[in-house]
Amino acid sequence: MAHGARGGRSGGRPTLEEVAARAGVGRGTVSRVINGSPRVSEATRAAVEAAVAELGYVPNTAARALAANRTDAIALVVPEPETRFFAEPYFSDMLRGVGAELTETEMQLLLIFAGNDRERRRLAQYLAAHRVDGVLLVSVHADDPLPDLLSQLEIPAVISGPRSASETLPSVDSDNYAGARQAVEHLLSRGRTRIAHITGRLDVYGAQRRVEGYRDALREAGHQVDETLIEPGDFTEEGGRRAMTALLERCPDLDAVFAGSDVTAAGARQVLREAGRRIPDDVSLVGYDDSAIARHMDPPLTSVRQPIQEMGRRMIDLLLTEIADRRPAATRGLDRRQVVLATELVERASS
Amino acid sequence: MAHGARGGRSGGRPTLEEVAARAGVGRGTVSRVINGSPRVSEATRAAVEAAVAELGYVPNTAARALAANRTDAIALVVPEPETRFFAEPYFSDMLRGVGAELTETEMQLLLIFAGNDRERRRLAQYLAAHRVDGVLLVSVHADDPLPDLLSQLEIPAVISGPRSASETLPSVDSDNYAGARQAVEHLLSRGRTRIAHITGRLDVYGAQRRVEGYRDALREAGHQVDETLIEPGDFTEEGGRRAMTALLERCPDLDAVFAGSDVTAAGARQVLREAGRRIPDDVSLVGYDDSAIARHMDPPLTSVRQPIQEMGRRMIDLLLTEIADRRPAATRGLDRRQVVLATELVERASS
DNA sequence: ATCACTTGTGGGAGCGCTCCCACAGTACCT
């Protein structure tokens, strides 16, 4: 194909220049209208908009990206295998919140899995090519190198769940400490005293905070913390089964379980049932997340609600601010960059 | 920021031109090396690759997209609400197959939901901007306008499941007719004679084909087809419950159920159990898809396996061919563009 | 009247790449 014909002057997609000719204005003016600049008179704006409509003009994203050095895309990076993504409602809720907030904008969302080495290398390449303006990181473990890579590449990022108390990246999280306290205080109020805790992955900071909340709630109620009642889990159903099996063997007298996630609670419930323990008669069960499965369990599961969709929305807010506003960090209020949302105990029949 | 400094000649990302200077060759040569052209001598290629490595050069996607008029991205369009996407293993399996095939390439996959009007408008805008080189359409209903939009915009597309016997778009599907026959013949061989069928959405061509397979299998075995044993469903669990309830009321003497999907079978099983029918003693149950839930059901579900991941892979194959190879349709073999994969009956305890 | 702004506008330059033409060099025919 001849070079000059590449764009197909006739029949191809209209360009900004053609819109300008049609509206009888210059290229710059059309650009200003398209990008909503206030420095355009009403009459001119109307003329340009008419031309855009008549020609069916749609801006060329690649040209814009090249000239403006931005992509209008952000990535939701899930450092987990796809299977976990689909198995755990946490992720789909998050995706929904993020998607909802993004429909208001021109931004495009990319879903990227980085569950194994191969995928991670691909992601690194992807980020190095600066194919996104910003990154949303969910479910990050304490020793994950991804955040460092991101700041090295100077790509704005927001993390769901800080990696530690001194997280430097902007983050959005629910109040894990208070949530755990709500769960334990509820169980205590039900007269339970031998309350076990199946934790989340302890390399996730939020899971540690929940353990702290669990401990403090017991202590403040005048109970001693029995360390044998704490069993590490990993947020998964299988992990819940494993932990519950170990707990039943070690502490057959337990009368309540506070699980690190609803999915974990489902695993625990199965083991409890097989062991002949009735819920809630013999053992009270409380989950975390208040995801869809909590309502559908038998009996319905009492759970600590995290506003996951809201968290997704707030992450987008933070990220878009971060992208728009690249002033030196000193002039930014750090206070606004660590968002913590309240949890709420949803009582159901399992406790 | 001053215009000339935009790219940041110092410290910014290296450009192709800088690589060329470093390797002591011209821009064209570097471009040829990057794009794997064979028209480069070994020595030159090595020199360029060294320069690329030293500089940490990564091509600028936007510039490439602008100059070459392609985006190196394809979209997986799901014309369903997100909730269905997460509830049905069909989609996640498909996504996995597609993703696997794509890791071999430089292509990027975008997941786009078009479950409501707002999302559909957004998608139309997106496609009009030609932000993807091609589209994968899954789960398309007979009257969906999306395929027409795509061909109007001249965007290559592949459809999973033709809309009719005379589908014009390239498609990949499993042999729904044969799959249904396998299921029914299996139930007949088990001595069942009152075999009900809960269909899929009948505006999906594949679901119609399964009904035909169901009918023909019965007829060829010398049975008359009792139309009251056929109840429309919609692939969902709730649909399965509804249909099963209707069937039990209308035909209490049924002794087998062939469901349009595993999820539908799960809904049917629940109703059967509540009605006191034992599986498989009183009623045999066969599903479709052989998704993960089939193995985890109680009792494990006999199901017609569709090679969904394989289907995803083949769709990518077709689409990449379609994108690479834009010769006039006449020179292309239409035969290669309608792929039908074999199904396989997986026998488990439910039948 | 002059100066200093402000508002609205046009268009040059440039983003980093791909495509293609031109051409040097070599190889193999007549």
Added chain:
DNA sequence: AGGTACTGTGGGAGCGCTCCCACAAGTGAT
């Protein structure tokens, strides 16, 4: 010897936009 073909290479032109400078025209203070 001349012709023809092919291989490998350099670099001009152009993709469609944004950014910014320049400048015309208007407004109000001096």
